[in-house]
Amino acid sequence: MSRIADTALPDPSRWKALAFIALAQLMVVLDATIVNIALPSAQTDLGISDGNKQWVITAYALAFGGLLLFGGRIADLWGRKRTFVVGLVGFALASALGGAAQNEAMMFGSRALQGVFGALLAPAALSLLAVMFTDAKERAKAFGIYGAIAGGGGAVGLILGGFLTEYLNWRWTFFVNIPFAVVAAAGAYFVIREPSGARNRAPLDIPGVILSTLGLVALVYGFTRAESSGWSDGLTIGMFIASAVLLLAFVVTESRVKSPLLPLRVLTERNRGGVYLSLGLAIIAMFGLFLFLTYYLQVVKGYSPVKTGFAFLPMIAGMITGSTQIGTRLMTRVPPRLLMGPGFLVAAVGMLLLTQLDLGTSYAAVILPGMLLLGLGMGTAFMPAMSLATHGIEPRDAGVASAMVNTSQQVGGAIGTALLNTIAASATTAYVADHAARATDPRLLELQAMVSGFAAAIWWAVGIGRVTAGPRPSPACSAGAAPLPWLRSVIRRLGSGRETPWLRPGQPGSLSGARADPRPRPPAPGRWRAPS
Numbered sequence: 001m002s003r004i005a006d007t008a009l010p011d012p013s014r015w016k017a018l019a020f021i022a023l024a025q026l027m028v029v030l031d032a033t034i035v036n037i038a039l040p041s042a043q044t045d046l047g048i049s050d051g052n053k054q055w056v057i058t059a060y061a062l063a064f065g066g067l068l069l070f071g072g073r074i075a076d077l078w079g080r081k082r083t084f085v086v087g088l089v090g091f092a093l094a095s096a097l098g099g100a101a102q103n104e105a106m107m108f109g110s111r112a113l114q115g116v117f118g119a120l121l122a123p124a125a126l127s128l129l130a131v132m133f134t135d136a137k138e139r140a141k142a143f144g145i146y147g148a149i150a151g152g153g154g155a156v157g158l159i160l161g162g163f164l165t166e167y168l169n170w171r172w173t174f175f176v177n178i179p180f181a182v183v184a185a186a187g188a189y190f191v192i193r194e195p196s197g198a199r200n201r202a203p204l205d206i207p208g209v210i211l212s213t214l215g216l217v218a219l220v221y222g223f224t225r226a227e228s229s230g231w232s233d234g235l236t237i238g239m240f241i242a243s244a245v246l247l248l249a250f251v252v253t254e255s256r257v258k259s260p261l262l263p264l265r266v267l268t269e270r271n272r273g274g275v276y277l278s279l280g281l282a283i284i285a286m287f288g289l290f291l292f293l294t295y296y297l298q299v300v301k302g303y304s305p306v307k308t309g310f311a312f313l314p315m316i317a318g319m320i321t322g323s324t325q326i327g328t329r330l331m332t333r334v335p336p337r338l339l340m341g342p343g344f345l346v347a348a349v350g351m352l353l354l355t356q357l358d359l360g361t362s363y364a365a366v367i368l369p370g371m372l373l374l375g376l377g378m379g380t381a382f383m384p385a386m387s388l389a390t391h392g393i394e395p396r397d398a399g400v401a402s403a404m405v406n407t408s409q410q411v412g413g414a415i416g417t418a419l420l421n422t423i424a425a426s427a428t429t430a431y432v433a434d435h436a437a438r439a440t441d442p443r444l445l446e447l448q449a450m451v452s453g454f455a456a457a458i459w460w461a462v463g464i465g466r467v468t469a470g471p472r473p474s475p476a477c478s479a480g481a482a483p484l485p486w487l488r489s490v491i492r493r494l495g496s497g498r499e500t501p502w503l504r505p506g507q508p509g510s511l512s513g514a515r516a517d518p519r520p521r522p523p524a525p526g527r528w529r530a531p532s
Contacts, residue, residue, distance in 0.1 A: 013191050014132045018142055020187035021125045022149050024088055027180035028118055029153030030160060031095075035060075035111075036294075037161030037305050038170035045170065048104045058224050059108045063115025064122075065410040066217035070209050072123035072403025073261050076396055077201065080124045080131070081194045083399075085185050087121030092181035099174035110174070119406075126402035128192065130390035136332045139387060144328035147383035148320045156316065158294065159309030166306055202396075207253050208261030215246030216407065223414040227421050266393070266401050271336075275389045276408040279382075281468040282344060283412030285461035286378060288420030289351060292454040293367075296357060300447055314368050318375025319382075326376075327383030336384035343381030348465030350374035355458045357451055420457040428453030 035056065043053050075083040091114055098110030126146070133142040164172040222239030229236055254260040267273050297303040297311055327339055350373030356366055386405060393401045431449040439445040 013193065014138075017128070017132060017188070017192045018145065020184045020191060021084075021128055022145055023180060024084070024121060024184040024188075025125050025146060026149050026153050026156070027091070027177055027184070028122055029149065030157040030180075031114065031118075031177060033157035034161035034164075034173045034176070037158060038165050038173040041165055041170035042101075042107065046101060046104050046107055048107070052104060054224070054228060055104075055108050056111055058221070059111040060115040060118075061220055061224060061410070061414060062217050063112045064118045065115075065220040065407065065414065066213045067116060067119035068123060068216070068403045068407045068410065069212045069262055069400060071119035071121075072127070072399040072401070072406075073204065073209075074120060075124040075127055075399035075402075077204065077399075079194060080128045080399065081188060081192045083120050084124040084128060084192070085188050087117045087119075087124060088181045088185040088188070090117030091121060092178045092185075095174045095177035095181070099171040122406045123399050123403035126386070126390065126405060127398040128194070130393060130398045130402060131194065132192075139391075140328045140331035140383075141324075143387040144324040144331075144383045147327065147386050148323035148379060156309075158312055159306065162305030162307075162309045166304065202259035205254075205257055205259055205261040208250060208257065211246050211250035211253060212261060215243050215250055216411070218243035218246060219411060220414045223411075223418040227418040231422065262400050262404070263397055266397055266404065269392075271388050271391075272393075272401065272404075275385050276404055278340065278344070278468055279385055279389070279405065280408040280412035280415075281464055282347070282378065282381065283409045284416035284419065285347075285351065285464040285468070286374075287413040287416035288457060289354070289374070289461050291417065292420070292424065292457060293354070293371075296451065296454055300359060300451060301363075311363065311367070312371065315371040315375035318372045318377075319379035320375075322376045322379025322381075323383040324379075326380045331384055331387065336388050339384045340381045343377045343379075344465055344468040345377065347374050347377030347381065348462050348468075350377060351458055351462045351465055355455050355462065357455055357458070359447060359451060416461075420460060423460050424453035424457040426453075427456035 039053065039056055042048070042056070048056070071083070071087075078086075094110050094113035094117055097113065098107060101107040101110060129142055129146060133139040160176065161173050164170070164176060218239045222236055222243060225233065225236045225239060231237075250262075251264070254262055254264055267276070293312075294308060297308045298305070303311060322343065327343075330339055350370045353366055353370035353373065361367065389405045390398060390401050428449045431452040432445065435445060435448070
């Protein structure tokens with residue numbers, strides 16, 4: 001029986017609560033793309049320079065990515081319902097400030113505040129699902145709905161952002177968050193009943209908060225800067241080095257303190273650690289592809305923002321179908337790996353179709369089926385991944401476990417945008433160098449080079465998608481991702497201060513010695529049973 005199951009009967013209003021949690025999640029996901037649509041108009045109205053316009057996106061990314069673990073821990077400490085409502089109210093106020101911005105300082109400040117309150121809101125929402133839905137069938141249905149919104153909300157943001165920018169004003173892309181937040185906060189306050197005994201009242205791990213926040217901020221900013229200044233830039237390299245040092249210090253600290261911010265048992269559980277990695281890799285491929293398709297449709301095909309948003313509808317339909325129909329129906333019948341692996345593989349096939357983009361590519365023949373397969377695959381894979389990431393977690397750890405889901409997605413998004421943009425830019429430059437001498441139309445050459453760059457980057461996304469699907473797991477990993485016994489042992493020894501013998505070659509139990517077999521024993525034979 002699941003460790004998070006409550007002895008009391010399930011809350012009869014839990015499905016109403018899901019509606020308000022889903023509405024809040026939709027607001028957060030919408031905001032990630034809706035602001036991108038409004039950015040050119042906002043830049044002109046507020047006089048933001050080309051050099052500073054990236055901070056509209058970066059200010060949010062740094063605050064959100066850096067504070068997610070802290071937000072997850074606050075949810076465990078304060079209570080998830082309270083954190084959820086505070087996050088909604090704060091996000092609404094920050095959105096109002098952004099919509100009323102009169103200069104770039106107000107805009108950047110409002111985006112940073114949105115990131116701060118988003119870091120409270122997102123882990124609280126997912127952890128509420130984890131502790132409220134413990135029955136296997138109900139959990140599958142709830143996470144199916146949540147996964148569909150998490151995956152498809154970004155494309156809905158393109159449609160809504162296009163309508164608001166084209167027919168009203170860019171400021172409404174911020175103001176639109178306010179009714180979402182008010183309705184979700186009021187509903188949550190009156191409907192959500194958090195299970196008793198689910199809080200973690202241990203004192204806050206201040207060193208862990210500081211190290212994790214600074215480490216994640218440095219990591220996200222390093223990838224963000226790499227996109228604009230290059231990978232060899234001195235500050236970019238410095239950010240990566242600082243991030244590695246800070247996060248290593250964070251791991252060591254968490255292994256030694258009595259009440260860690262992120263209990264390392266959350267990471268070293270074999271299924272959960274693999275899910276975090278899989279989600280991060282999938283988002284790397286998906287974020288870059290999403291950006292390239294938007295540029296392709298608007299710049300190359302000449303679509304308006306509204307038409308571009310509608311062009312993404314097949315992907316939304318695929319995600320909803322994969323998450324709420326395929327994933328939900330099969331989650332209680334087959335192991336999660338048999339949904340995640342094939343799901344990521346189908347998404348990679350969709351990406352493979354999109355590598356055929358050129359100036360005259362037909363939407364109906366190439367783009368539509370590619371998007372449909374991409375959405376179907378991601379929807380099928382994301383639903384069991386999000387459920388597995390919080391399944392079996394102790395109630396006191398539900399907040400930080402949920403925060404790790406968001407952290408893996410945020411870091412994956414930063415890596416995907418920077419890495420695939422760099423690949424696309426390099427391929428574009430190479431195409432121009434090879435064809436400039438024979439070109440007769442500079443504009444045509446520019447578009448051909450752009451599409452060539454997009455195709456090259458999408459090939460990399462296909463490779464990442466295939467890696468995410470992974471090889472066929474061994475029977476020892478029947479529940480999901482690969483086991484992590486070696487990492488668990490390292491962390492235990494870091495925490496105890498004992499010497500780690502397998503780091504010395506030739507010793508019993510070392511990785512290089514022949515006398516020890518470090519592989520975990522497979523479980524006893526038996527039929528796989530769905531989590532309950």
